[in-house]
Amino acid sequence: MTPEELAVVVRGALTDLAERGDMSVAVPDEVHIERPRNRDHGDYATNVALTLAKQAGIPPRELATALAEALAACEGIDSAEIAGPGFVNIRLDDAAQGELARGIVTAGSAYGTGNALAGRTVNVEFISANPTGPLHLGHTRWAAVGDAIARVLAAAGATVAKEFYINDRGVQMDKFGASVMAAAHGQPVPEDGYHGGYILDLAAEIIAAEPAILQLPEEEQLIAFREAAYGLQLRQQQSVLRIFHTEFDVWYSERTLHDSGAVVKGLDKLRGQGHVFELDGATWLRTTDFGDDKDRVLIKADGEYTYFASDTAYYVDKRDRGFDLCVYLLGADHHGYVNRLRAVAACAGDDMDDNVEVLIGQLVKIVRGGEEVKLSKRAGNIVTLEDLVDEVGVDAARYSLIRYPADSPLTLDLEVITQRTSDNPVFYVQYAHARVCSVLRNAEDLGIDWRNSDFDPAQLSHPREGELLGALGQFPRIVASAAELREPHRVARYLEDTATAYHRFYDACRVLPRGDEQLEPEHIARLWLCAATRQVIYNGLTMLGVSAPERM
């Protein structure tokens, strides 16, 4: 029995109480079932009596007592007891709990998915770096977490597109081009240019491919260098993200936004909504109508579009492409954009609480042996996504970034996550998966066909088996809450708990018959439990973009 099924049972019991008329309780739509931290409190607990008592005018413990009596009589429930101020602690009978293993194995990769967000079409935009250098650690956090958010949203039933906005327009691109050109001529890079060592590499690569570029007139040459370097750098970003297992559905160029007329179209839409005005020769959007602290310029007095104009047009364009929720994942230094972007949605006639969502990721601080490693894209002394992957591997890098909520600052010690030991939780979880796979392989080698043997769920009566089943039953609600809250770290933490439950089970319960033992129903039941565990860990790791190795 899953917690969701139990909630239905509890709700039914409450309905019975209400209909019998002893107690005038209004039966809530949702009954909160939780898994008590303390195992002495049973398999599950509900606080529903506490929440209903006041409004029903009944002391909580009295209501809880009546509910407990009703529940104890329900099928699949072994006992129900009141505790504390009015909790009802519920213990399932072994068969009802064990049946879960069959359900998970049958559901396969669908176990854990849901339909809470069915019908929502979501655009998740993240990273969106300038194509003027390698991706650094701030980008890397979102590369991992943003991708995981998208996967979790999809698991909750949403239709999701991952999008990368290429900031390939504006003065930063020109500075980038000028920097590469200077390097190509062996001259010092301009003061306000890009100084990383990669600039020299780009220059060398461009000259090698097209030596004649150095003979072009200066202005032409500048453009040629800029475009060549842009192409190379973008491909480098795309390649490293592919290695990182973060695949985008759409790479959207800011230039094409302008070239396609989308910017003009977006402006027209905003004008039609009546929030655009002229002042001092510039064209403004009155974002203060919707909570921004100042109005924003769309077209400067010199006739140039601002970056903000691109932003607004891009939002309108996303909505025109059919997305009903636009999620932006931004770095901490962009938190000033939150109100602005929400106001853009409102100015376009949308609901800024429903159509747009801006998440802010706090900074990642990197230390190496306790000493901070400074990051600076312009200075060149940077830790890049590629560096991190080279040092710790894709799985450890992704997992280390995903297992913490993105909205709190994070310190990673390279010396710690470089170690391929149990210091790093990803190995702990992957090891559990490999261990289950090993047991199932051994079963196969022994010729045990557990899938086609009778499965008696009541065999799973050991406390450690109950713990493991309880953990496995949590998975769907963990995924649902991770999606709802945009917090994939919940899945990672959950997997760690589940891995612990498996290791503890494994430690206490022999799965396979020893050499001279007969195959018993208990062995079969435990193999089903193993198979269910493998499925849950596999589904969870996959949701995080982390591999689930069968051997390590």
Add this chain to the structure above:
RNA sequence: GCGCCCGUAGCUCAACGGAUAGAGCACUUGACUACGGAUCAAGAGGUUACAAGUUCGAAUCUUGUCGGGCGCACCA
């Protein structure tokens, strides 16, 4: 000055208003003729920055104070 985020074990961090605030690392002590010990068991470690409030109940919500990070362009 205004605004956003954050203060939880020695360190890095969990805990969607619930019961005795939990993990990992580090520290102490046990369990290997191993279904994979990359594991398990036990111990020690806390005034959840501080103070008031809200309620059956607060690390969580409200207000204030202190401390830290970041942001406040006709830049991109």
